[in-house]
Amino acid sequence: MTQLILRRILEAPRAAVWREWTDPAELSSWFWPTEYHAFCSITAEPGGHWRLASKPMDMGAEGEFIIVEHERRLVFTWKWDRDRHQTVTTVSLTDEPDGGTAMLVAQGDFTSDAEMEQQEKVWRQSLERLNARLSIRTGGH
Numbered sequence: 001m002t003q004l005i006l007r008r009i010l011e012a013p014r015a016a017v018w019r020e021w022t023d024p025a026e027l028s029s030w031f032w033p034t035e036y037h038a039f040c041s042i043t044a045e046p047g048g049h050w051r052l053a054s055k056p057m058d059m060g061a062e063g064e065f066i067i068v069e070h071e072r073r074l075v076f077t078w079k080w081d082r083d084r085h086q087t088v089t090t091v092s093l094t095d096e097p098d099g100g101t102a103m104l105v106a107q108g109d110f111t112s113d114a115e116m117e118q119q120e121k122v123w124r125q126s127l128e129r130l131n132a133r134l135s136i137r138t139g140g141h
Helices: 014-022 024-030 113-138
Strands: 002-010 039-042 049-054 059-069 073-080 087-095 101-110
Touching (some): 002 113, 014 024, 014 101, 024 039, 024 113, 101 113
Antiparallel strands (some): 039 049, 059 073, 073 087, 087 101
């Protein structure tokens, strides 16, 4: 089994980063490319459900929140619509001395390296869009 770990330093306060992860309108605007016309539902509480989908791309993913520590940590399951296998994703946020936010995204266990590599590509593109969005919105803070 394999696990994916990505770290980013974002030039935005932790509260702003948290909002991007837990507000459906915010998450759907950056997680997938604009042309996917993503829509999202989120109930960010333990046992709550989340779903992100794209009608034009005929794809979606969903899961359940396991742990929600306000502005600090989200742990949730992840399952693609056409997949039987489910992974667990952890998003951890900590303050940086300059007012930014350190973010760690960990996901696993994957059934193969190929599955992990595909998901890593999705995450890298998504996190690039998130970073760009936060930089524009906060002006670097």
